Amino acid sequence: SPHEENIFLAPLGCLLLVRLRLEARTGFPDLDWHCSRVEVRACPGDPDIQVFLCDRWLRTADGDIELRSGKLCLLMDETEEKVKQQRIRQLEHHQKLIRWREFVEGAPHCVDLNSLSELGPNLRYTFKSPAANLYYLRGFAGQAESWTSFSELETVFSFIGHQNNTAKFVQAHWEEDWYFGYQCLNGCNPLLLRQTSILPPNLSVTPDMLRPFLPDCSSLEQELQTGNIYLLDYEVLDNVPANVINGKQTYLSAPLCLLHLNQRGQLVPIAIQLQQTPGPHNPLFLPSDPGCDWLLAKIFVRSADFQCHQIASHYLRTHMLGELCCVSTLRQLPETHPLHQLLMPHIRTSLQINFQARASLLAADGVFDKAMGCGLEGLPVLLSRASDRISYQSLCVPDDLTERGVDKLPQSFYAQDALRVWDALHRFVFSWVSVYYSGDDEVQQDSELQHWISDLNAHGFNNHSGFPQCFRTKAEVSKFVTMIMFSCSALHAAVNFSQLDFALWMPNCPAYMLRPPPQVKGEVMEDDIMSFLPHVNLTCRVLTALMLLSQPAVNFVPLCHYKDTIFRDDAHCRLVEAVQAELKAISDDITERNRHLALPYPYLDPEHIENSVAI
Known part of the structure; x- marks a missing residue:
């Protein structure tokens, strides 16, 4: 609120903390208030001001909010025991409000919330999105x-x-x-492409297969050693269960894709294997294959990506x-x-x-x-x-x-x-x-x-x-x-x-x-x-x-x-x-x-x- 309150008090001595509380009043709406800071003068007109930054919304449900004066500092630099205790109280309060929850086993934990209102106004925000015309795309919902x-x-x-x-x-x-x-x-x-000097053991490729796609004066071994061979490996997708969509089973692949940095400075794919385990039903696709085979292999890589x-x-x-x-x-x-x-x-x-x-x-x-x-x-x-x-x-x-x-x-x-x-x-x-x-x-x-x-x-x-x-x-x-x-x-x-x-x-x-x-x-x-x-x-x-x-x-x-x-x-x-x-x-x-x-x-x-x- 832009409203400022001027409250004149008797001398306070050394002021360490200011405690604020927003209280509901009968007959008035229970509104949140935003407090930028509290300024304290020893007496009216005194040029010396002690500032207690707040920069937050206050709610009646939050109870007491304690503000400290002075700049940011480390715990070891605090000289007053009461201020040290205030730091501890604040963390204890936050630890009660902000709790951990497991979203997926093995993945980083997330915040334990049942509704956005639990975050409170200081951790929520408003995203003002520009208008997007989605009517055309939504018109295909039934197809x-x-x-x-x-x-x-x-x-x-x-x-x-x-x-x-x-x-x-x-x-x-x-x-x-x-x-x-x-x-x-x-x-x-x-974030996935990486240089490789060693071919993955599960990629069923031989130097002879790749010779047509490398410089005439070079070999696969030379290109590996000079750093011109790159790899995309989607092994993280191997055997991940695929979804059923529109009543139909879908399919995930876990491709391995070799790329070559050619003499024109272009990175081009030279071999694609669509599953991790080599075998007769897991062919190696090459740029020399029929155009539709090679294109489809690249599409599978892009879907995995x-x-x-x-x-x-x-x-x-x-x-x-x-x-x-x-x-x-x-x-x-x-x-x-x-x-x-x-x-x-x-x-x-x-x-x-x-x-x-x-x-x-x-x-x-x-x-x-x-x-x-x-x-x-x-x-x-x-x-x-x-x-x-x-x-x-x-x-x-x-x-x-x-x-x-x-x-x-x-x-x-x-x-x-x-x-x-x-x-x-x-x-x-x-x-x-x-x-x-x-x-x-x-x-x-x-x-x-x-x-x-x-x-x-x-x-x-x-x-x-x-x-x-x-x-x-x-x-x-x-x-x-x-x-x-x-x-x-x-x-x-x-x-x-x-x-x-x-x-x-x-x-x-x-x-x-x-x-x-x-x-x-x-x-x-x-x-x-x-x-x-x-x-x-x-x-x-x-x-x-x-x-x-x-x-x-x-x-x-x-x-x-x-x-x-x-x-x-x-x-x-x-x-x-x-x-x-x-x-x-x-x-x-x-x-x-x-x-x-x-x-x-x-x-x-x-x-x-x-x-x-x-x-």
């Missing part, structure tokens, strides 16, 4: 049959994709091998990670802890959006139940496996890009942009950490910080994930906090706001496959391919969902822009201004680069990165 031809699909696409330049580019080039490889670097799931993108790259690595960190931050770091204040703008929204996702998209009759190949039976299996396979290294951009060997590829625009954004965030975080920790010994002595990382490990990933079990240095803390901030902002932008662009032409990202992977080659004609692809009604249902999920909010907050009062403090303000200037320079560079690209890569332009996972 539970397969598409008759690519021509029919192109007619529908022309109505919904004519204003999307990326989708039109995809539709024009999706069958081409160079574009298949390009998507592995810059599509909506740029769609499952992994939605569950592992998108939901697990951004949504679930943000919620894990948010719950633990609320339970273990008091509001006066500097990392609580730094992190909350990036993770606060995850509680609401994930609760809504579990209640709709991931629930009975939701899109995953009715239109995804893994379905509600396969989802927990895939999510648990993906959680078991995740590593801390894979979540830290510099480590991940180097380990996968994609950091130096000239056309890897995701890698280039992700590394620059990561570096800018890391410098910001390290500067923030250095304001409060003068040395590594203070990191080790911060009991609240150590409880926080212990809680994250207890409710997050398994012990072999490589997550730090404790913090010993400022560098470790800075890297970990950067990982959280990047995952909940930039990574989410890359994997969420791109998905409609690449899936609008449905054969490029089929949500399920209606027939099993072919067991022999040479029997598939062009007309047969349509019988493998999703039905008309569920193609349109998936696109409707992606259209809604890919819309940035009208009221979105750009990366490293903060509304909280604490960020206007002089020391904090200087750090925020520095990182904003660095992000602006990155944005300008990306804009200039994209002007010269046939297919721009805009998803990690900082001006378009949301500060948190809010959709």
Whole structure:
């Protein structure tokens, strides 16, 4: 409320805490009130003001709210025992309100809620979505049959994709091998491709088979050793139960796909095996095979990629990670802890959006139940496996890009942009950490910080994930906090706001496959391919969902822009201004680069990165 109350009191002496309570009054509505801060003067007109920041909504149901004066600080820097006790009381209160719940066995835990109202006004938010015209897509809801031809699909696409330049580019080039490889670097799931120097033992390929697709003067062994062979391995999908959709059994594959970095700098697929176990009924597909065989093999890979993108790259690595960190931050770091204040703008929204996702998209009759190949039976299996396979290294951009060997590829625009954004965030975080920790010994002595990382490990990933079990240095803390901030902002932008662009032409990202992977080659004609692809009604249902999920909010907050009062403090303000200037320079560079690209890569332009996972 803009209303200010002036209350003059007798001298108070040393004022440590202010206690607020919103009380209902008979005859008046029971409304929430927003309090920015409480200012205390020794007497009217005194220029010295003691400020107690609040920056929150008050409710009658919340009882007493205690505010402390002064700046953010660590527990060890508190000099008053009463203030130390207030930190403990606050955490105990939050631990009663914010509890853990298991969503899927083996996956990170989530918040224990039965309704959004339990979050209260300070953890809820309003997502103002731009209007989206969905009437055309919803008009196909009753057509539970397969598409008759690519021509029919192109007619529908022309109505919904004519204003999307990326989708039109995809539709024009999706069958081409160079574009298949390009998507592995810059599509909506740029996280799986990795360089390999050793062929997987379960891939039934020989050097002679691949010789026609390699340079004349080279061999498979030479290409492996020089780092020109890359691998997509979807073993996480092996034997995941497939969904029944529109009354029909669907099929999941777990492909292995080899790609070659050719002399033109293009990544092209050179071998595809659609199941993990080699055998006579699991043929190896090659670019020299009949065109429809090779195209169908690539479509199966893209469908497998769609499952992994939605569950592992998108939901697990951004949504679930943000919620894990948010719950633990609320339970273990008091509001006066500097990392609580730094992190909350990036993770606060995850509680609401994930609760809504579990209640709709991931629930009975939701899109995953009715239109995804893994379905509600396969989802927990895939999510648990993906959680078991995740590593801390894979979540830290510099480590991940180097380990996968994609950091130096000239056309890897995701890698280039992700590394620059990561570096800018890391410098910001390290500067923030250095304001409060003068040395590594203070990191080790911060009991609240150590409880926080212990809680994250207890409710997050398994012990072999490589997550730090404790913090010993400022560098470790800075890297970990950067990982959280990047995952909940930039990574989410890359994997969420791109998905409609690449899936609008449905054969490029089929949500399920209606027939099993072919067991022999040479029997598939062009007309047969349509019988493998999703039905008309569920193609349109998936696109409707992606259209809604890919819309940035009208009221979105750009990366490293903060509304909280604490960020206007002089020391904090200087750090925020520095990182904003660095992000602006990155944005300008990306804009200039994209002007010269046939297919721009805009998803990690900082001006378009949301500060948190809010959709």
